[in-house]
Each structure stands twice: as C-alpha cells, then as structure tokens.
Amino acid sequence: RVNVMLRIAFVAPFGLGKKATVWARTLPLARALVAKDCHASVIIPPWDTPEDAGKAWMDEGVEVINVGLRGGLPFVVARMVGEARRLRPDIVHIVKPRAHAGLLQWLFWNFRSGSRPRLVLDVDDWEQAWAPIAGYAPPMAAFLAWQEMWGYRHADGITAASGWLVHKARSLAPHTPCLYLPNGVAPTEAQALHRPRAFDPGRPRTVLWFTRFVEVEPEWMAACWQALHALDPDLHLLVAGAPLQPGRDHAFRRAMGRDDPSITWLGYVPSDALPDLYARSDCAIFPAASTPLNLAKCSVKVATTLLAGTPVVASAVGEQARYGAGGAARLVDAEASPAAFARAVIEHLARPEERLRQVKIAREQLLTRYNWSRLTTDLLTFYRLLAG
Template identity: 50%
Template sequence: MTSTTARIAFVAPFGLGQKTTVWARTLPLARHLAQRGHVVSLVIPPWDTPGDAGKNWNDGGVEVVQVQIQGGVFPTIRRMLHYLGDFRPDIVHVVKPRAHAGLVQWWLWQRRRLETGERINPQSPVSSLRSPRPMILLDIDDWEQAWAPINRYAWPVARFLAWQEEWGIRHADGITAASRWLVERAQRYTPQTPVLYLPNGIQDSGYEIRDTNYESRVTNSGSRNTQSITRVLFYTRFVEVEPVWLGEFWRSLYERRPDVRLVVAGAPLHPGRERVYQEAVEQASPTAAHQVEWLGFVRGDQQTELYSLATCAIFPALPVPLQQAKCSVRLATTLLNGVPVVASAVGEQAAYGADGAARLVDPAATPPQFAEAVVDLLARPAEQQAMITTARLHLNRNYLWAKLGDSLVSFYKQWL
C-alpha cells in the first residue's frame, strides 16, 4: 500500500436482489473509492439470488465477487474468507453485522486476537486490538433487532441476530452509520470507537435527468401532471404505520377531498400482510375504498410513470426504532423525481425534508392531522413547485455520493 492507495474489501450479508443496501448504498460508495484510486472489491454471498453464485464482474472499478453457495452457510463463509486472504485488504468494511457478513467479522476479530496474543478487555473491547491488518470497519443502516417481530424470527434466531448485532458494534475499529439514531446507539455501546455519520446518497446525474421529465409534465394551468385526477402516492413496505393508522388517515383525507385517489405501491416483506391494511381501509371508510389503488410491487422500469402521475407522496412513520434508525432511499428518490412530499419528521426523514424540501409533520401527529397537512399542500400548487426545486437543491448540496464518499475516504485515513 502507498500513502494514497488502499486495498478495501466490502463484505455483504446478501446479494443484489430486492434488499436495497448493497446496490443502493454499498456499491455507490465502493465505486467512489475506486474512482479515487483505491483497489476495491465487494464480496457477496448470494444466498437470496442463487443464480448469481460464481459470477464476478467489474462495476465502475469495483471487483464484484459472488462466491459459490453450495453446502450452506459455513462453506460459503469459508469461500469468502479464502477470497479475502488472497485479496489481502488493508480495510475490511462489513456491511451489516449479521448473517454471513457478521460471521466473517467475528472470524477476523478472533484471528486478530489469536495472532496478537492479547486478551479482549470486556470493558473496552476495541482499544487493545487496533494494530494488525486488516482493519475491521462496520457499516450499519438499520437497527436489525427492530425487524425481528416483522420477520417473524423464531426466538433462538432473533436472539442470535441480536447478539450478533451488538457484538459487531462492540468489535470494530470504526463504524459508519446511515442515521443519527444509529450513530447515537453505536456510541452508547462503544464510546471509544470512531463513528462516522454516513447517510444514503444520490447520484450526481439525478438532478439533471429529472428536470426534463418534470417540465414535460407541467400543464399550462400549473398542475403537476397532465391528468385531472389527484393522486396521493404511498410507497410502502407495510411497516411504517399500523393498519388502523392508514384507515383513519384515508377516511380523514377522503372526507376533505373526495376527489383524491390514494395509490398504494410496494410489496410487504411477508405476502398477505397488505390484506390487513386493505381491510383497515375498507372498515374505516367503506364508501371510499374504491378510491384506493393497490399496485403491489412496482418494477424499476415502471417507477418513472408512477412518479409522473403522483400529485404528491406521503411518508408517514411512527417514532419507533425501526423508523428512526433507517435512512430511506425511497424518500430521496421520490423527492428527486419531482414529487412533493408530506412526511413525518421521524429520523432521517426530517433531515431529507429539511429547509422546505418536504412538508414535515410532527411525529406525534394523528392520522387526521397528517391528512390535513396533505389537504393543505394539495391546495397550494405554487408551494408544490417551490418544494420540488428546494428538494433538489437540498439533496444535491448535502447528499451527493461524491461528497459522502469523500467523507468516507477522510474517515479511513486514521487507519491508513
């Protein structure tokens, strides 16, 4: 390694499927590091996309390595470790302290302990283990324990993943965190460990691409789309609010604006969960249920049209760890696509929507109060267009991957 070049390996917990972390967060950061002259690889155990096993390619200067997965978890981890041994990284950046990636982190830490012959101080598990390479960094973009009830993990699995998450945070040379909530949580577990706030970003080209699309949608009357139908888009994983919340919100919105349609897009983590929300909407307002469109999963090539037909979008969220910890790529994408947003000021939503980029609603707002904010925004087309401009400027000023990648490079320097 020279003073300006490092060998960096990102270790993923899953493949490039519907889970967004690797392709929406890790890869953009890895590409930027490669552009800065570092030698970068991304090691993936594609258990969720088994057709990708064994396929390797170069992505923007990043060597993407998808190991074979025959034999189950431990043979797969052995292959990941074998690759790391050949690659000889200066830094191993673990993506989420769970599953395959978390076990790779555990093994690397134990090997370091054995090689140095030093014992871990339970009160300060990091301080005595900083010298041997590779340096072990951890990236966290969710509070995984909050997902256990939603994913319906059996108790032993939930307990193991909780242990893995907490152990991973306590046994890293440095931590990158996608939300301020996660920064605070990491510092609580391991006050001595350097932590970098590193939210999810946007591509440099997003602003220019969306501008031309937006202009083509504006009619002479100033309406945001070329159709007379007012559509409120709710892109969801069916975890942001409770079903009864959605039912009460829709009833309140429909009472004030019976011309509005609610468009619900997205697929639940567990098939069938959407039916609970559909039933809640029907029970809350039987006469208005026909005004709700349930789209389900929307492919990437369909999303531009979906955004183009939306008058505004909503991002309600309960003030709970599941929502406070995350950093929503979907919210940033919606703002960049020229859709005015009404969002609960919960976690990173408050940061993305700051300075007028979105209409922020108090986290404690009731469903009728949230609906009132939507009604008010729908009545202000000039404010909608001003928000679009403000949102793009805000995101491009603060969330470009190039800027965030530079902050990661600076963070790495303390170990290089």
C-alpha cells in the same frame, strides 16, 4: 499513506435482490471510492439471488463477487473469507452485523494477523427491530440479536446511516470511532428519475404512498385515508411496496378497503418503473411513527422521491426530518394524528407554488449535502484515520 491507494472490500449479508442496502448504499459508495482512486470490491453471498452464484463482474470499476452457494452456510462463509483474503484489503467494511457478513466479521476479528485489515462496520437499520416483523424463530432472533450487539463492540470503526444509529453506536462502543454516513444520491439519478408530468384535466389528484407496511399501524393509515377522502372525495391513492413478511399488507388492505376503487395496490415497483410512477403522482407521502425501526433507518425512497422532483409530505421522524429540512419537504409533527397528517397533505396539494419551491430546494440540498461524492470524501478521510 495520504497518496497510497486504499484497498477496500465490502462484505454483504445478501445479494442484489429486493433488499435495498447493497444496490442502493454499498455499491454507490464503492463506485464513488473507485472514482477517488481506491480499489473497491463487494463480496456477496447471493442466497436471495441464486442465479448470480459463482458470478463476478465489474460495475463502474467495482469488482462484484458473488460466491458459490453449494455446501450450505459454512462453505459459503469460507468462500467469502477466501475472497476477502485474496483481495488483501486495507479495510474490510462489513455491511450489517448479521448473517454471513457478521460471521466473517467474527472470524476476521478473532483470527486476523495483527491490526490488518481494519474492520469497519456499516449499520443502516436497528436489526433487532425487524425480528418480530420478519417472523424469525426465537433461536434465530436471539442469534441475530447477539450478532448485532457483538458487531458494534468489535470493530475498528463504525459508519452509521442515521443520527439515531450514531447515538446507539456511541452508547454501545464509546471508544470506537463513528462516522455519520447517510444514504446519498448521484447527479445522474436526477435525470434518470425525472419524467415530465403530462397535463390531464380529467385526472384526479394522485397521492403516492411508498411503504413496507411497517411505518404505521393499519388502523392509523385507515384513519388517515378516511380523512383524506373526506377532504377530497376524488383523490386517488397509489400504494407502492411489498411487505418484508408476506401477508403483512393484508391488514392494511382490510382496514383501508381492499375493494376501494380510489386505491391502487401496486406491490413491488422495480426501479425502471419509478420515473413513470413519479410522473403520475402529485405528491408522495411518508407517514411514520416514532419507533426505533423508523428512527434508525435512512430511507432511500425518501431521497430518490425528492430527487425525482415529486413533492413530499413526511412525518418528522428520524432521517426523514433531515432530508426534508429547510423546506425540502412538508414535514408533519411526529406525533400528529391521522387527521392532522391528512390536512397537511390536502393543504400541500392546494399550494402548487409551494410545491415547486420545495422541489427546487430538495434537489439543491440533495445534490450538495447528500451527493455520494461528498459523502465518500468524508468516508475516505475516516478510512485513512483508521488505516494510520
């Protein structure tokens, strides 16, 4: 089957809204597969982008199919199953073992004919770690936890976005092949993200903090900001991101000073506004506690920030340590205190030559090791191994 075109159907749990997985991971993978002469489709239940319901389009050769939402969950899943069968794929790649995608995985595993299609599960988070943050009711949290555990144990193969998730997959399903598949970048993104920094002698040094308000506790971040401000009273902080659970940012605003003129709370920043945001920032920070949630994820924002040419200071936690390895980022010990993290930021800001060297290393590393085309070569080899 080496020269036979593979047909792959990705099955998503949500649409192309603020949740990043489908547009930042699934679609780039599908596009890169099409570039390697595969047929790739993405089946979406667009409950979070209802304006897309019933619509289909081509995205760089990828067939994007948004099923209708009428009738509720059973009918939506039935439409997804119908689309997957119509496509006659060799591989059905489940995007997260939860909700609509997890239900389709259950149906295909229990009712498929023979060994076709092969079922591959893609994991880029430890979903159970999000349950208390998302505020799910106990029955919903229990169901999603069951889906996750069942999903790991009922797949022909698993792709995992982090080393932590690879270890989890091998512990839960030791006989299931597993591929480490981190989030990647495309060379075209580097040009799209970059804006030259205008020299402004009157502008204070500016630090960008991307957050979903889950990476560290409010008290930790408040202590870090106090230490930063003590070391550089003129420093300005840009806070970019929206909480998964509305209102979760309130504790951070209270702890850090909701009326502090040195902090600008930006909220959710759309992708087309990122280049200008990067151009305003002298460096970006990614503090993170060593928790299952942070160890499991593979942050797209860390990769895109490095690719944009913005120097990064990050906790050496999970995939952040891999992205920042070899001098691509200033890595801070995972157990560092808020004051120690703040000192690392100020030291980094004081070393412009080091920051320039870091930017060069980061881009070279991302465009080689994390290039979507190279990552998809590994994925295609994995698919062919499973397809036989």
